[in-house]
Amino acid sequence: MKSSEMESDLYCITCNEETPHIITYINGNLESVKCEECERIMKIQRIIMKEFYKEVYDRISTKPSRITTEYKEDLSRFLYRLPVRVISKPYRIISDLNESSKVIKRFK
Template identity: 40%
Template structure:
């Protein structure tokens, strides 16, 4: 990360105003830090540790629902499922490692 801070104006839906309003979006380098509604002044701070926590919960949910999702694929198109399985088995560990590396790089 380069350490630069920047901001951007955007029209976003504000939960407090209950409508689309002008917001200022603040970044540290290329990482989102906070968002402020210019109409009511409410701010949302982005906490990286919470993002990682939520990612971990999502990842566990994906693991737990994988058998169900694979069964649905199997029922939907048996031929496509069987043909794609060898490639998926080989590439899945790489895709998981890449996903985790991307998350950790954003943390730095």
């Protein structure tokens, strides 16, 4: 799961003017909007574990087709990069799990 933030000037109904806001996204979906002046927060209720499971399922279920597409496009490049990818895969999984656990802890 990836969490990202961006700043934008939006109209705040509490401040009655355009103020800077921090917009938070999780996996590209809106999660919250916070006014930096009055600290008012609007949150979108999400079941974070359901989104995590959906992301894992989508990644696992599409892996065979992604590998097939990759080796059909360029077999020699695929075979050349395969040993490095096999070795680095556990580290990439751990990195993804650590990032996801940080996002999940923030919502519990």
